[in-house]
Amino acid sequence: MEATTTVQSHSPAHLGMETNPIVMTAKAIEMVKSAMAQEGIQGHGIRVGVVGGGCSGFQYSMDFEKQGNDGDLSFEQDGIKFYVDPMSSMYLQGVTIDYVTGLQGAGFKFDNPNAKQTCGCGQSFSG
Secondary structure, three states, X not given: OOOOOOOOOOOHHHHOOOOXXXXXXXXXXXXXXXXXXXXXXXXXXXXXXXXXXXXOOEEEEEEEEOOOOOOOEEEEEOOEEEXXXXXXXXXOXXXXXXXXXXXXXXXXXXXXXXXXXXOOOOOEEEO
């Protein structure tokens, strides 16, 4: 019989991190809460991740999720639960997620200080 371990922590110190890997601005938090209310999914969290693809090699992903998975890093900011898989957490250290409005539309913007290169759309990067 195999034993499974769930790594869910409100403090990522067990991964050698002093703070949560991701921070959302107040505007981004406001927009997430508004979207949750519109969808009727209060109590859900946000899964933030990195997947292969996009113009520069990696692409950010963000979606609502009811609960985390085994092995996820989980934490909370201003009442919003975040779930990040271990692979993505390596690429998301120090990322700030903002919500911006401009001539090209409105949406979430990822500011990744560790990205070596980003594309013009702001949705992909190379590590």
